[in-house]
Amino acid sequence: MVWTVAPELPGSPVAAALWRASYTEVSDRWYLLHEGRRTDPAELEREIAAESGADLVAPRGHLLVARYGGGAAGGAGVRLLDGATAELTRVFPHRRMRGRGGAALLVRAAEDAARASGAARLILDTRGDPVEARALYARLGFTETRPHNSEPTAEHWFTRQLG
Numbered sequence: 028m029v030w031t032v033a034p035e036l037p038g039s040p041v042a043a044a045l046w047r048a049s050y051t052e053v054s055d056r057w058y059l060l061h062e063g064r065r066t067d068p069a070e071l072e073r074e075i076a077a078e079s080g081a082d083l084v085a086p087r088g089h090l091l092v093a094r095y096g097g098g099a100a101g102g103a104g105v106r107l108l109d110g111a112t113a114e115l116t117r118v119f120p121h122r123r124m125r126g127r128g129g130a131a132l133l134v135r136a137a138e139d140a141a142r143a144s145g146a147a148r149l150i151l152d153t154r155g156d157p158v159e160a161r162a163l164y165a166r167l168g169f170t171e172t173r174p175h176n177s178e179p180t181a182e183h184w185f186t187r188q189l190g
Contacts, residue, residue, distance in 0.1 A: 035091065093120070
């Protein structure tokens with residue numbers, strides 16, 4: 028099987044399915060950790076509907092979809108914040124595809140997209156509970172840094188120079 032990564036429009040059925048899977052997993056993980064329950068279905072629908080992905084459209088953003096053997100296996104977004112900085116967001120390897128190198132491939136593709144948009148630095152934030160994501164970012168050369176936003180769920184902030 029072969030990995031591929033290509034741009035995708037945020038409103039496409041593939042992008043919508045990946046966003047739903049990602050948001051469900053991330054939200055359920057938080058609620059299970061903090062409240063011992065899964066996400067309320069109505070809240071899930073509201074939150075998914077609130078994120079159009081319009082900020083992940085070229086030329087100021089990119090939504091990338093990884094496919095493995097032709098099937099959608101994950102996604103990542105990058106948005107240009109200013110002339111020199113881009114933000115990595117929505118990195119999501121589908122659960123069934125983890126451990127096969129897709130997450131690293133998505134991050135590298137997002138770095139390339141950010142670089143092509145003129146960014147010299149890539150930043151991201153994440154919660155504390157996805158320890159595997161934090162390990163991935165460290166392994167790929169991101170360094171933990173001071174907060175660069177005030178997102179209520181952000182607990183760790185990373186940066187990487189795109190030399």
